[in-house]
Amino acid sequence: MRYIVTGADGQLGGRVAANMLNEVSGDQLIFTCPDKSRLREERLKIWEEKGVTVREANYDNKEQMIKAFKGGDRLYMVSGVLIGPERVQQHKNVIDAAIAAGVKHITYTSFLGANREGYNQYVLPDHIATEEYLKASGVDYNIMRNNLYLENYLLNSVMMANLDNNRWVTTAGEGKATFIAKDDTGRVATALLLGKGEHNKDYDVTGQLVSQHEICNMIREISGVDYEYITMNEEEYYDYLDSIYIPRTTKGNYSKSPVPWCANDMVTNESGIRDGLMAIETDTVEKLTGKKPTDPKELLEKYSFVWKEKITTYWELGKVQ
Template sequence: MIIVTGATGQLGRQIVERLLTRVPANRVGVSVRDPQKAQTFADQGVRVRQGSFTDAAGLAHAFEGASQVLIISVDKMGEECVRQHRTAIDAAVAAGARRILYTSQMGASATSHFQACRDHAATEEALRACGVPFTSLRNGFYATSAARFVGNAVESGRLALPADGPVAWTAHADLADATAAILADEGRFDGPTPPLTGGQALTFDAIAAIATEVTGRTTTRITVPDGQFREQLVDQGVPADMADQLLGIFAASRAREFATVDPTLTTLLGREPIALGTVLREQLSKE
């Protein structure tokens, strides 16, 4: 049985939906914190069990009978993030999984400027040490992150952010399709995958131009000093440590940690990846 964690989240839900087009529902199980939110999957014949990365005993039940376990990274950073991932890895090993898959990031590195990428690197080390074959999905930077920055700027017409570098923004839908394909073709990748990226690496200068085209309202890119940006975030109520983590994204992009454009995702999809402009259009239409 293929077990998918976090199956009610933005990425996890789409992965399960795509997976059900490739394998029978009785071969799919999900581990979720709130089973009621996964009722749609249960109605289709998917096994739904409660599981949390903070509850090793609960994960043992959620992962029972697993042939593969897909661990979707938690929305946390630092020691707590890596600790939860290790709990999930240990549970997958104990369940007898033949392979563990993990949603990592293209910039995963112990020396990254961005905390999340350092966390991904630490999780990958735990996977290497666990004794079970693994696949680390080196996902491109989520395009919805760019869309959130743009959404905040459209009203004012000012995209005021720190200096940045090119980023291979990648759509959740494309990564879900690719992940389902990899799960259905067990063992296609061993260890870290090549970067699974969109077709272009874009700076926020280019994104401002795309936002102007998409909305019909001029969006001007303005570069602000890192310190000023941090102060603005804190003044808006963002916790200081979170503000520092957001700044890490810009420092990492300036170091070109997210600049690689790789053809692997295109090959897996059998088509060109979704363009950032399409993601922006869809996101802004919801606001």
Template sequence: MTIAITAVSGQLGGAIARNLIETADGETIIGLARTPANAKDLGIEIRAGDYGQPEQLRASLAGVDTLLLVSGMDAPDARIQQHRNVIEAAKAAGVQKIVYTSIQGVEEGTAFSPVVQSNRQTEADVRDSGLAYAIGRNGIYIEPDVEYIESYKAKGEIANSAGAGKCGYTTRSELAHAYACLLRNDTLNGQTFNLWALPSVKPSLPIT
């Protein structure tokens, strides 16, 4: 089986790739990156993978069985079409299964809501693709909040995940383990999982 990871030059894509490489059992792991040079340290085949380049995506997905789509970084409206470019290229290239990294959070009333809404649209596009799929809804990455701790202390609060917008924290390496499971375990297909970590609570619970 050949597994590909998009945005593999980024922190989440790279963490997922490293987890898959370390645990591979005869699979081929390849990376797609907008800037392939940024991912050369992974030591796997890296192909061009700009979400804005449909033909490039289609060519780079040749021979891929299972695809991990990392949500993009552009403005929420722009991301929807970028993600559709990846989904359509996967279908055209003969990919069998797609796993998407979505986000937790409320769809109205917070600063993150436009991002959450765009992720919900891509979730719908993945479900409607006709491909086998699994979707993870990521909690808040804790690493950036650790980096921002001095500014939070100066401000006197951490405003992330507060009030009606509460959701759990997670690390990217925990997410990498979860996505490796979603990629490989077909009994999880067709489901959407909240992914976060709490002591003594299972990190992933199916929500649909």
């Protein structure tokens, strides 16, 4: 059995890649990334020394992906970074290429709410279309619908507050969400890639229930920084994000933006928290990995550098981590 991990140079794919190296021998693994020349040399060296096959697989290049996926049996497919029709086409390319290459099973990273009524998060149309295409393709699959990532509220929210005189601005109000840690999603993806999920089953992947206000208070207490939690309506929040140069879409100009996310994504996600849509609780993490989801308090020290170093933009992170 050979396993393919797409986006192995990224945050989610990278976690899955690292986990898989602890589960199977390197010669059973194919790691792909969109641009091999941008892969860190030390990482490539470690992988190749362990017997991993490392190939380039750009989601826009179906023929390249067919070659990259050749010899693989099961594939982990991380979602693309764009939002809109381009991403849907990229995902279709991956599915088509995998099937053409002889892949027998695909694990896809989707988003919570893709199968539910009343959800209007900006990213959902892409995931809904991808899920439908995957299910109609005939290949065996598992779908993991991740909730909002916990790290975003320990990094991005704090950075934006640091940028604005410690004002933690949101539309989430007092709503709660089962934010999920990326390490937990990586473990779930690894389990599904290894075949530990049920046949053609979808999984909602959720963490512990907590509000953004509670996270703000946790950080205020441990940091000693007097972060002020401010809730706005959607129109006010859009105006606020405009004022700090966060583009409305993923095609915008990010040269002055403190974060790599778009306003449409941020506003609809946090409004979903306010409205209780992101409070779904499941036992997926424990069932598939044998471990309970990460408690937000466990990650506070790991990301304490954000307030200690007064980081104000995502682009500074590489300088201090």
